[in-house]
Amino acid sequence: MRKFFMTVLNTAALLGAATAAFAADKLDSASLGYTCLAASLGIGIAAFGCGIGMGCGLNGACNGVARNPEVSGKITGTMILGFAFIESLAIYALVISFILIYANPYAAT
Numbered sequence: 001m002r003k004f005f006m007t008v009l010n011t012a013a014l015l016g017a018a019t020a021a022f023a024a025d026k027l028d029s030a031s032l033g034y035t036c037l038a039a040s041l042g043i044g045i046a047a048f049g050c051g052i053g054m055g056c057g058l059n060g061a062c063n064g065v066a067r068n069p070e071v072s073g074k075i076t077g078t079m080i081l082g083f084a085f086i087e088s089l090a091i092y093a094l095v096i097s098f099i100l101i102y103a104n105p106y107a108a109t
Helices: 002-021 029-067 069-102
Strands: none
Touching: 002 029, 029 069
């Protein structure tokens, strides 16, 4: 129940930040500030989540190699592939943040 509550609370907070970022009709200093806030929160949360995911994956790989050293090549290959997928999520968040900052499609010029 606690996980569900925290997920709903985080989703509401992120949607509120996005709504505030795109609420202005023209690009003024307040809407630019909200856009920068939304972009920085987005990349920060993505980097935090990807870091936790990579740490858990590395922990599992180290435990697997410690228990069975003969399969270290397979574990390492799978770990690197998983890290590439996790890192692509952070890169997607970075691209979306750049779009919000530099090419805001919701701001009228």
